[in-house]
Amino acid sequence: MKRHTICRLCSSCCPVEVEIEDGRLVSAARKSFLPREKQLICPKLKAAAEITYSPHRLKTPLIRDDRGNFREASWEEALDRVADGFLHCKKTYGARSVCWLRGMAADWGAPWDYANRLMNAFGSPNTIGNGSVCHVGREMAHTLTYGAMTIPQVRKARCILVWGKNDRDTSPNIAEGIIWAKENGAKLIVVDPVKTWLAGQADLWLPIKPAHDGLLAMAMLHEIITTRRYDEKFVQEWTVGFEALKKVAEKFPIEKVAPEVWLQPDQIRRAVELYTAHKPACIVDGNGLDMQITAFDATRAVCLLRALTGNLDREGGDFIPQPVPLRNIQLKERLPQGVEPITRDYPLFNTFHDTWGRQVQSCVIDALLDEKPYPIKMLVVQSGNPLVTLMDAGRVEKAFKKLEFLVTIDPFQNRTGRMAHVVLPASLCFEKTQLNRAHIRNNPLMIQQQVIEPVGESRPDWWIVFELARRL
Ligand code: SF4
DSSP states (O other): OEEEEEOOSSTTOOEEEEEEETTEEEEEEEOOSSOGGGOOOOHHHHTHHHHHTOTTBOOSOEEEOTTSOEEEOOHHHHHHHHHHHHHHHHHHHOGGGEEEEEOGGGOSSHHHHHHHHHHHHHTOOOEEOSGGGTTHHHHHHHHHHHSSOOEEOGGGOSEEEEESOOHHHHOHHHHHHHHHHHHTTOEEEEEOSSOOHHHHHOSEEEOOOTTOHHHHHHHHHHHHHHTTOSOHHHHHHHOSOHHHHHHHHTTOOHHHHHHHTTOOHHHHHHHHHHHHHSSSEEEEEOGGGTSSTTHHHHHHHHHHHHHHTTOBTSTTSEEOOOOOOOOOOSOGGGSOTTOOOTTTTOHHHHHSSTTTOBOOTHHHHHHHHHOOSSOOOEEEEESOOHHHHSSOHHHHHHHHTTOSEEEEEESBOOHHHHTOSEEEEBOOGGGOOEEEEOTTTTOSEEEEOOOSOOSTTOBOHHHHHHHHHHHO
């Protein structure tokens, strides 16, 4: 039997067709506009059955006993134990001493709302996502420049500029569109320090010095302005601050910037020629722009390329998605007045968007070790492994040892889970129905349909949150 759903083994949210036999997932295939022989293989999806039925899946809740060993437990006992931890901390140290960390594997959208709703109703402002080391800085730059993160229209573009992203390995659905467009005459430019598979297909590969993307974008802006390759009509009708930008860009002539970014001046000139001569053009930007101190400014400079060349919100360019109105269910109004989150020193991340909330997870380590701005006593980690993903694992481990209570929610046991007092087994994407939404404008919205029963006693994250809420 074939069933249709959304794969959420990563954040690309590809529509997939799943083959089910006797209630078991046997294979899954991405839906693609290309004939089968031209489709790109997603190794994670190819391994969907192997991952789903892995012997390493957590199948029951685990509770650490007095001797430090894990024993299997019922959901009743495990959830009661976690709820007791919440209530004990609230009574002894105040609700704010409980913190909820959420990783990428927990899906965007409703699952994020539910954890926030639970914590806000409980009285703690400390529900924290991992956005500061992922795409949120980049999303802020898009949003503060023209309202929302753009969606590149690769299949209709005549030139595609891929900046810090290797879609063959990370988003094969987008890579297929890029390669299809290229085979149909579009030009491809790739900015990446590494010669990725996509860079190998490009008309022009710019092997930039890592973390110097903003400089390159400014040099391109300078060249576009001085050679008058910008879209004058678009700039006049739709932009503000062009004269100010011209002034700033004067500081970044190609000859000066090229050696600083490890490129030849002619390589940058060629990129400008290709990007401005072949319209419409789109830019596919990726995490390569995020993982640096200047992520916000570098991304803004890249965003300005779209606007200056009039490729913004036009077919084949970079489309600005319309907002999908959704009710905010996070119950922020229930938080006690004046309680600051431990991320208080990062107000932009805290307030960027009403439902996105706080995003700087490293604050929990500081709060644990230095007890500033106040101590954290209990931590719930939902679909993440901060002991591995936060910087300085030794420091993170030292911090986690100070916790009175650590709970993890995950389909697999991981290093963080091995330190936990209670481990709750979460279902994988094929085992749960939920609503995913993307970006600040909730567009696109995607329904992920359950196609198989949860493996073992695992349960969807949302079910776990609801059951905790019921107890609290
Ligand atoms: S890229 Fe692969 S793992 Fe990610 S959502 Fe698509 S099919 Fe799933």
